[in-house]
Amino acid sequence: MKFTVQKEYLVKAVQDVMKAVSSRTTIPILTGIKIVVTQEGMILTGSDSDISIESFIPSTLDDQHILEVQQTGSIVLNAKYFGEIVKKLPSDFVEIESDQNFVTKIKSGKTEFSLNGFDAEEFPLLPQIEEHETFRISADLLKFMIRQTVFAVSTSETRPILTGVNWKIENGDLTCIATDSHRLALREAKIEMDSMDNNFKVSVVIPGKSLNELSKILDDNDEKVEIVLTEHQALFKTKHILFFTRLLEGNYPDTTKLIPNECKTELTVDTKTLLQAIDRASLLARDGRNNVVHLETVDQSIVNISSYSPEIGKVVDEIICKELKGEELKISFSAKYVMDALKAIESPEIYIQFTGVMRPFLIRTANDTKTLQLILPVRTY
Amino acid sequence: MKFTVQKEYLVKAVQDVMKAVSSRTTIPILTGIKIVVTQEGMILTGSDSDISIESFIPSTLDDQHILEVQQTGSIVLNAKYFGEIVKKLPSDFVEIESDQNFVTKIKSGKTEFSLNGFDAEEFPLLPQIEEHETFRISADLLKFMIRQTVFAVSTSETRPILTGVNWKIENGDLTCIATDSHRLALREAKIEMDSMDNNFKVSVVIPGKSLNELSKILDDNDEKVEIVLTEHQALFKTKHILFFTRLLEGNYPDTTKLIPNECKTELTVDTKTLLQAIDRASLLARDGRNNVVHLETVDQSIVNISSYSPEIGKVVDEIICKELKGEELKISFSAKYVMDALKAIESPEIYIQFTGVMRPFLIRTANDTKTLQLILPVRTY
Structure with missing residues (x-):
């Protein structure tokens, strides 16, 4: 096997297939990346027992010649070393050549590496996916x-x-x-x-x-x-x-069945304001069990976010809602879960539906049924 | 104690004095930051047994009023919590007020924290530095x-x-x-x-x-x-x-006495070229003992940087020197030590003086006696 490839394509492909390579595998060949070179291009494969990734570098891409094959063939090279080596090569081109003992020369500029490789025949085959929808x-x-x-x-x-x-x-x-x-x-x-x-x-x-x-x-x-x-x-x-x-x-x-379809208290609020208030409240709650903060309706348009730690102190944040409807409410929840949900929704404004102190509540954006975050409250009151 | 301060100055001062606060101290009061407020300004102090840092926020800076003192006084607040709290406050201004039980209210925008503080009298005094040169x-x-x-x-x-x-x-x-x-x-x-x-x-x-x-x-x-x-x-x-x-x-x-004043082999080389070659060679040497790479003079202007690992493979990098004088040389050294030294010198070109295989060598910039890096080689040849 002997070929020359543009470094940037090789670096990207190695990075991608590396994500499937585990350093803790018990099967030595799986610490490697399989490289197969044909006249059409170069296929790199990485695999652990769960994931397999195959990346293809074509000989020609958008009329640009990115791979020059002198001799087709295949090899398996240690993923960790090969990955670090290609990133640090000095020139924009890399020449790779393997001999029959699987010793592989990697040349670039004035640098020449020689890596001990493995027989590509020993690398496990990818799963066969039959014709399917x-x-x-x-x-x-x-x-x-x-x-x-x-x-x-x-x-x-x-x-x-x-x-x-x-x-x-x-x-x-x-x-x-x-x-x-x-x-x-x-x-x-x-x-x-x-x-x-x-x-x-x-x-x-x-x-x-x-x-x-x-x-x-x-x-x-x-x-x-x-x-x-x-x-x-x-x-x-x-x-x-x-x-x-x-x-x-x-x-x-x-x-x-988990998702409630009734609603007793509902509010619409600026996402960032709520997120930052919960983040601040969680500062004092972090060391406690479950990182619990509290939400309480105060009047027709205000909710308080608070937390309390006997050793450290307490915090109250007042939030003006865009809309607040329904029953009065005092509820406690994990700050982390609600912050995760608010971040995941990625909307400037969010809508929360409560159905009682011990019932799961829903976070979503108004008029959107495609995205939903549900959270179980924590019993404290 | 009661005052209002611009948040950005408070955040910066807390960040600075926090560097002296250790979370692992056995003296509880030293987990805190001492705050003393007078009409002139605010002094923050952090300390562990080795370092003490004092930061001063003046009431007026460049004709700008940054601190408004309603009542002078002092308090010690837990550094970790106070530091995180001030960073996350919502408004550009912070109002801080302590009562006689050392409970301290921190208000900003619609947020109100209440922290349990300590008596500032219990905070150790800073070292006294007598008049001195x-x-x-x-x-x-x-x-x-x-x-x-x-x-x-x-x-x-x-x-x-x-x-x-x-x-x-x-x-x-x-x-x-x-x-x-x-x-x-x-x-x-x-x-x-x-x-x-x-x-x-x-x-x-x-x-x-x-x-x-x-x-x-x-x-x-x-x-x-x-x-x-x-x-x-x-x-x-x-x-x-x-x-x-x-x-x-x-x-x-x-x-x-360690610094040699004779010189048997000397070379001048582009710093980045040498640094990258040693970095590449160290890829294969990293798992071995001491991370050792080798330098060898090859002809009148070329040195090779190489390393070898029986399991993984080998690497040779050829470097063209700007100048190479004196005896032939084969020497081995810690890649990390030489890379540290090359980075510390911060010069595009460096000058290395060798006085033999087992003698310390010097890395410096040409015509500069103010900066010097000395490294002991490793015996391998």
Whole structure:
């Protein structure tokens, strides 16, 4: 194998596939990145037991020659060292050459590295995804949907299914739901389907960690991402990247019953004002159990956000609501959960629906049923 | 005590004095910041057993009224909470009021904090610095001198005196020296003395940690810093800040004998080229003992930088020197120590003097005797 490639493309591709490489794997070959070079281009692959990422560098891109292949072939190189090396090479071009003992020379400018590689034949094959229903969604919307839900997955392994995000397709809509049983985040959006079959239904659970890595790889543009969901795997395809993740096994709990459809107190408020008030109140609550702050309606348009620590002191913040309707209310909640939800909504103004002191409350934007954040209060009063 | 102050000045002053507050102190009152308010202004003080910092906010600055005192007084407030609170207050003005039980109200906009404070009488007094010889140096030069030496202090407590930087004044020159016994950094500069007494001599050892904190507080400008060195304390004065540090007890080793005055091989080279080559070579050396890389003269103007790891591979970088004179040489050294030294010198071109494989070598800029970096090689050949 021998070829020359433009450094910037190599650096980007290595960075992308590295996200699937775990340094703590027990299978030595998986600490490596597989490189396969053909006349068409260069394929880099990284994999752990959960995620596999394949990145393609074509020989020619937009009429520009970015890869010159002298001899086709393949090799596996240690991801950590190869990744750091390519970033620090001095010239804009990199020449890579492997011999039959898998020793690989990496030359750039006046620098010559020689790395001990492994036989590419030993690298595990990627999952085979059979022909299947595919759908499409733009990269920026996909990233947004991930950002609005994935933070709410459980970090505890006591109920492994809750460490993933439930993706449901029905009637041409994708709904993403995450819950750690103290809060729930939901986001819905229209998808583009290949077939006109509006009866296509599927429900899978994608590990939160995989979605976080996927989000880092996707660019923030409206390029379409093609998505295939099978029984055990999900595949996300962009122009030059394939991203595979295993799915979580098991039944995701039915969360529709959790969402209250009545409402006793409702308020509309500036998001930043509320966020900053809760942030300040949480300063004193942080060391206490659960980081609990309190919300109390004061008069027809004012709520107080407060917290109290016997050792440190107390804080009260007065917030003027844009609108405040319904019953009087005193309620306590985790500052972190509410701040996470307010940040995820990304709207200048938000609408909160309470249905009582011990009932979950809903945070959303006015007139939007596609985004929903639900939070369980904490019993203190 | 009752006063109103502009938030930005309070935030800056709290940030500065916080640098002297340790969260791990065993004396509860030292987790606090002392605040004393008079008609002239507000003094904030933070202290641990090594460093004390005092910051002054005057009532009027450049004809601008920044502090309005309704009632003079004093209080000690928990540094961690007070620091976070003032940063997050909503308005540009902060009203602070303490009652006789040391409960302190902090109001800003619609926010009201109430913190449990302590009696300011219990706060330890600052060290008393008797009348003494003072000298002056501009803040940016002082920061530069600290940056060029403090990284070379020892991090090990086996010889505590080496965790400090030796400051020597003689003939109107200040010399700063740091060594961890594997390398040495030296920087010399002219100072402005109060008296015309050129016979004034002093030698003290200032803890490296104190100099790092001092450096963070000083602005990067040519404002003069007034310095007083006594037997047990050093004091650094700027317009609104007093910075006290204890000195290290004991005799600093005589380092003049370490510096070779002959030279067998000398080279002049572009700093960035050498720095990047050593950085690349250290990639493979990092996991090995001591992070050792090798330098070898190849012909009349070329040196090779290389490293080798039996498991991972090897790397050779070829560097064209601007000048290379003297004996052939093969030498090994710690990549980290040489990179630290090259970064500290901050010059586009550097000059290295070798006096043999097992003798310390010198890194400096051509025609400059005021800055010197000395490094002990590692025996490998």
